Structure formats: C-alpha cells, structure tokens
Amino acid sequence: MNESHLTVGDIEQYDVAAPDARAAQHLAACATCRARLARARRIDTALRAIPRAPTPPDLAARIDAAVQARAAQEQAPLARAPLIAVATIFSALLVVWFGFEMLIAFEDKSALEFISWIFSHPELFERHFGDTLLAVIEIIPFSEILLTLFALFTVVVLAQQWVEATLAPRPRAWRDGRGS
Numbered sequence: 001m002n003e004s005h006l007t008v009g010d011i012e013q014y015d016v017a018a019p020d021a022r023a024a025q026h027l028a029a030c031a032t033c034r035a036r037l038a039r040a041r042r043i044d045t046a047l048r049a050i051p052r053a054p055t056p057p058d059l060a061a062r063i064d065a066a067v068q069a070r071a072a073q074e075q076a077p078l079a080r081a082p083l084i085a086v087a088t089i090f091s092a093l094l095v096v097w098f099g100f101e102m103l104i105a106f107e108d109k110s111a112l113e114f115i116s117w118i119f120s121h122p123e124l125f126e127r128h129f130g131d132t133l134l135a136v137i138e139i140i141p142f143s144e145i146l147l148t149l150f151a152l153f154t155v156v157v158l159a160q161q162w163v164e165a166t167l168a169p170r171p172r173a174w175r176d177g178r179g180s
Contacts, residue, residue: 006033011040077165084165088158095155098148105141114139 010023011033027033056062106112115136118124124132 005030006036011037081162081165084158084162088155088162091151091155091158094151095148098144098151102141102144102148105144109139109141111139111141 006023006026027037118132118136
C-alpha cells in the first residue's frame with residue numbers, strides 16, 4: 001500500500017489473503033480504491049466464467065516431439081561438421097590442382113608474353129581490333145581460370161559452413177551431455 005491508495009498488488013491480494021488492518025481501513029475510507037477493488041473482482045468473475053477448452057490428450061506428446069525435433073535440428077549442423085570439413089579439404093585440393101593447371105596453361109601457351117607483347121603494341125588494337133581481341137581470348141585459359149575460381153568459391157562457402165557448424169551455440173543440456 002502506498003501513502004494515498006492501495007497498489008495493484010494490494011488489490012490483487014485482497015481476496016486471496018487476509019487483508020491487513022491498514023488496507024481494510026483505507027478501503028472503508030477511499031471510494032477510488034473500493035471502485036478499483038470492485039473492478040478487479042468483476043474482471044476476476046468474468047475470467048472465471050469463461051468456458052475452458054479441454055486440453056487435448058496428446059498435448060504432452062506433441063510438446064515432447066517438438067522439443068526433440070528442435071534439439072535434433074540444433075544438433076544437425078554439428079553432425080554434418082566432419083563431412084563439411086572433408087568437402088572443404090577436397091575443394092582446397094581442387095583449387096591447388098586447378099591453379100596448377102591454370103599456370104601450366106599460361107606457360108604452355110606463352111599467354112603472359114603474348115598479352116604483354118599485344119599491350120606494348122596498341123596499334124594492333126586500332127588496326128585489327130576484332131582479330132587481336134580473338135587472339136587474346138583464344139590464348140587466355142578461361143576454362144582453367146573459371147574452374148579455379150569456382151573451386152575457390154566452393155572452399156570459401158564450405159569453410160564458412162564448417163565454422164558455423166562447429167561454433168554454433170548448442171542448447172545447454174546438449175553441451176552438458178545430458179540430452180533428451
């Protein structure tokens with residue numbers, strides 16, 4: 001009870017517990033608090049009069065199944081972590097292999113020397129633009145470059161998934177080994 005009126009807690013407890021003498025005295029003298037108590041009693045009566053829906057008999061089983069499904073869902077990334085790690089390693093090996101193949105292709109075709117020669121003679125682009133462009137396109141090992149870039153992208157994506165799977169927060173019960 002505060003100095004001027006009963007608090008909400010005092011009013012809620014009035015019917016539950018025996019009111020103290022000060023609250024009873026205050027209610028006898030304060031029309032505002034009596035009105036608040038009457039309104040609280042009307043609300044309580046109305047709430048108790050609302051028909052209650054029966055609890056479905058399988059509610060506990062459904063809740064348990066949902067909790068288990070959620071726990072399994074949260075464990076799934078951790079279970080996939082070894083597979084993701086292996087895929088990341090193989091993808092990294094592909095990056096090395098494709099990168100090596102790309103370097104060999106550049107070396108075999110003398111692509112870097114040709115490109116530097118072409119750019120040191122800009123008049124070739126002015127006089128024979130189409131032919132020069134086709135020669136540059138033909139000598140650059142695009143397939144090796146694309147394969148290397150795709151493999152590199154795959155490594156980055158898989159590494160990110162592996163980090164997320166291993167560092168993902170797990171429920172406390174699972175971290176403690178209690179599970180279920």
